[in-house]
Amino acid sequence: MNPAARGPLALRSLARFAPCLLVFVFALFVRVPGLDSRPMHTDEAVNAFILEETLSYGMHRYRTHDHHGPTLYYAAAGLLAPAGLRRTADFEAWHLRLVPALCGAGLAAAAFLFRPWLGSAATLAAALALAFAAPFVYYSGTFIHETLLLLLFAGWLAAFWRWRESDQPRYAALAGALAGLLLATKETAALLIALFVLTGLVGLRFAPPRSANAARPRRFLGLALQATVALAVVALLFSGFGREPAHALDLFRAIGAQTGRGLGAEHSHPWFTYLRWAFAPSSVSLPWAAWLLGFGAVLGLWRHRREAFARWLGSGGAVVFIAFSSLPYKTPWLMLAWLLPLTLLAGLGAATVWLSLRHRPALRATAALVVLTLLATETTALCLRQPVNPGNPLAYSPTSPDVARLENDLAAQPADALIQVVAQDYWPLPWTLRRHNRVGYWSEAPAQLAPGLFLAGPEQLGALPSDTAPLEPYELRPGVLIFLGRILR
Amino acid sequence: MHSLRLALASAILLNAVPGLRAEDPKPLVTGLPKPLFVGTPAPIKVANLEPARTGARPAFLIPAAATNLALKKPVTGSDAQPLLGDLELLTDGDKDGSEGSYVELAPGTQWVQIDLGTPATLHALLVWHFHAQARAYLSVVAQISNDPDFIRDVTTVYNNDAQNLCGQSAGKDPTYIETYEGRLIDAKGTRGRYVRLYSRGNSANSLNHYIEIEAWGVPAP
Numbered sequence: 001m002n003p004a005a006r007g008p009l010a011l012r013s014l015a016r017f018a019p020c021l022l023v024f025v026f027a028l029f030v031r032v033p034g035l036d037s038r039p040m041h042t043d044e045a046v047n048a049f050i051l052e053e054t055l056s057y058g059m060h061r062y063r064t065h066d067h068h069g070p071t072l073y074y075a076a077a078g079l080l081a082p083a084g085l086r087r088t089a090d091f092e093a094w095h096l097r098l099v100p101a102l103c104g105a106g107l108a109a110a111a112f113l114f115r116p117w118l119g120s121a122a123t124l125a126a127a128l129a130l131a132f133a134a135p136f137v138y139y140s141g142t143f144i145h146e147t148l149l150l151l152l153f154a155g156w157l158a159a160f161w162r163w164r165e166s167d168q169p170r171y172a173a174l175a176g177a178l179a180g181l182l183l184a185t186k187e188t189a190a191l192l193i194a195l196f197v198l199t200g201l202v203g204l205r206f207a208p209p210r211s212a213n214a215a216r217p218r219r220f221l222g223l224a225l226q227a228t229v230a231l232a233v234v235a236l237l238f239s240g241f242g243r244e245p246a247h248a249l250d251l252f253r254a255i256g257a258q259t260g261r262g263l264g265a266e267h268s269h270p271w272f273t274y275l276r277w278a279f280a281p282s283s284v285s286l287p288w289a290a291w292l293l294g295f296g297a298v299l300g301l302w303r304h305r306r307e308a309f310a311r312w313l314g315s316g317g318a319v320v321f322i323a324f325s326s327l328p329y330k331t332p333w334l335m336l337a338w339l340l341p342l343t344l345l346a347g348l349g350a351a352t353v354w355l356s357l358r359h360r361p362a363l364r365a366t367a368a369l370v371v372l373t374l375l376a377t378e379t380t381a382l383c384l385r386q387p388v389n390p391g392n393p394l395a396y397s398p399t400s401p402d403v404a405r406l407e408n409d410l411a412a413q414p415a416d417a418l419i420q421v422v423a424q425d426y427w428p429l430p431w432t433l434r435r436h437n438r439v440g441y442w443s444e445a446p447a448q449l450a451p452g453l454f455l456a457g458p459e460q461l462g463a464l465p466s467d468t469a470p471l472e473p474y475e476l477r478p479g480v481l482i483f484l485g486r487i488l489r
Numbered sequence: 490m491h492s493l494r495l496a497l498a499s500a501i502l503l504n505a506v507p508g509l510r511a512e513d514p515k516p517l518v519t520g521l522p523k524p525l526f527v528g529t530p531a532p533i534k535v536a537n538l539e540p541a542r543t544g545a546r547p548a549f550l551i552p553a554a555a556t557n558l559a560l561k562k563p564v565t566g567s568d569a570q571p572l573l574g575d576l577e578l579l580t581d582g583d584k585d586g587s588e589g590s591y592v593e594l595a596p597g598t599q600w601v602q603i604d605l606g607t608p609a610t611l612h613a614l615l616v617w618h619f620h621a622q623a624r625a626y627l628s629v630v631a632q633i634s635n636d637p638d639f640i641r642d643v644t645t646v647y648n649n650d651a652q653n654l655c656g657q658s659a660g661k662d663p664t665y666i667e668t669y670e671g672r673l674i675d676a677k678g679t680r681g682r683y684v685r686l687y688s689r690g691n692s693a694n695s696l697n698h699y700i701e702i703e704a705w706g707v708p709a710p
Contacts, residue, residue: 440521475541
């Protein structure tokens with residue numbers, strides 16, 4: 001190649017990827033301050049111990065009733081183990097939260113995967129919203145599966161649509177691989193994939209893809225390829241990369257338990273709960289992200305209603321919202337699944353406004369500044385200033401800051417001091433006490449407690465011996481107390 | 490000679506076999522149970538929940554002559570046939586949280602009333618609903634009166650019934666999580682012979698429970 005031509009090509013490549021890289025860096029910068037802004041949630045603390053187990057055992061041990069798939073733990077292990085961090089005693093909260101933070105920043109950058117269908121302006125707007133909006137930032141600072149799930153989901157959406165348009169096997173294989181990773185992340189991915197595949201295929205009847213050679217048998221083969229690759233990825237990950245083949249299909253053994261959870265009384269909320277969490281004002285902030293993204297999505301969908309991709313995002317997102325709202329089981333991070341397509345559509349709406357104001361640059365700039373300021377205000381309030389305020393709609397059973405007081409009060413104890421935890425509800429104490437070497441955990445009081453420190457739930461205090469030093473209460477979560485005391489004999 | 494040989498053989502044996510020497514006990518060391526993994530905890534859905542207190546409960550000063558005037562006093566209530574236990578458990582002095590120490594009343598708004606036997610100046614009430622599990626009791630209203638029917642001369646000393654579900658007017662006091670300490674209510678020197686407490690279910694179920702009620706005061710002259 002002509003060396004002179006290489007220069008411009010390299011520059012063109014850099015120019016092409018620069019916005020994506022800048023968004024990634026910017027989104028990561030937005031997320032870093034929040035990595036230590038709140039106490040470890042119970043789910044995070046449990047995930048930390050599951051990560052330790054994974055590192056110790058050499059593979060993830062899937063539990064069909066809870067705690068989801070292996071990808072989060074393998075991703076965290078890949079990041080932390082090379083740095084010598086292998087036990088919970090080695091971890092700090094920000095070590096673990098770096099994983100979802102990188103995923104969240106990656107999600108913002110992944111908006112550029114949709115540029116062929118959204119256009120540059122809408123893509124940039126969607127990327128900035130994913131970088132900035134409170135729900136995405138908040139869960140990027142929480143060591144749970146959701147942000148990784150969303151990153152993989154964004155990749156799958158792009159790969160699936162590519163395949164749908166082109167019928168090329170390589171996109172089918174890519175979509176299949178990403179579907180496998182999604183399923184290996186969280187069980188709800190099955191519902192996401194099914195609903196979006198369904199709406200995508202239904203849309204084929206009304207809007208054939210650009211590929212003129214689309215034929216039903218070929219499409220069926222494409223789907224079969226996706227399913228096969230997905231299954232292979234699931235088997236590989238659940239078997240510990242082939243180490244324990246008997247566990248390869250454990251995901252399918254979880255169907256009954258997970259279905260029962262979704263339809264059961266656990267975390268049961270009314271159908272309108274997602275609307276309330278997303279769109280209702282709270283004591284902490286007005287929900288600017290939801291309002292702006294909702295308005296932008298409606299505008300973008302209306303303006304681009306004749307475009308198949310926009311219709312797919314709208315119909316898929318709506319169906320996911322209806323399905324999730326129908327299930328009794330609800331937690332606020334599940335909202336991200338339908339907020340993602342909403343945000344992509346909102347990018348179209350933002351581009352519509354941007355273009356309509358192209359002859360009024362000052363007004364256009366002011367509008368952009370106002371939107372970003374409102375988003376930043378909400379993100380700062382929900383993610384940095386009051387992340388565990390019970391009035392924060394994104395905080396669900398948050399750990400109380402009072403746990404830090406317990407940690408400080410126990411810091412003077414030697415690492416090998418005996419601490420007996422007796423409570424029906426004691427998480428996230430295992431995280432709080434991770435650097436104490438002699439800690440035992442009981443749900444019911446044992447026959448005899450040894451002299452020394454104990455942490456007891458209120459229901460256990462009646463079973464304590466009489467020679468007990470005065471008890472100090474600490475709040476683990478709003479309404480959940482633990483009492484620190486000492487058995488004297 | 491035989492006994493000397495026996496003693497020598499024992500000494501050799503005891504030293505040769507570890508653990509046989511009776512004078513070398515060792516502490517029993519066993520593994521401690523590890524924590525069980527749990528799922529996402531469900532939030533306690535209670536409005537106006539009082540944050541946990543930092544430190545021990547501050548001392549509450551009462552006159553030196555004050556005693557628990559409710560001890561062993563008769564108790565009546567809105568539920569004539571409690572589901573569990575008897576109303577007399579409320580003033581028997583037993584504050585244990587286990588079954589057999591509390592009375593369980595039907596769902597909905599229920600009240601219990603203690604006749605102190607004589608008008609008194611009350612300085613503090615202490616109430617234990619249930620503490621075998623962390624829960625908050627709802628629409629708690631505490632009243633003192635000289636009228637056994639609580640129609641006239643009623644003083645409300647605690648009211649967290651924000652929605653006025655018990656019909657005793659809306660209150661602004663916080664909802665609180667029950668603990669072994671009981672809820673201390675400042676009776677502010679209110680004079681009365683009767684103490685009545687209302688409740689309407691709790692954060693875990695719709696039932697009403699009482700373990701013990703104490704009324705600290707001085708009989709009126």
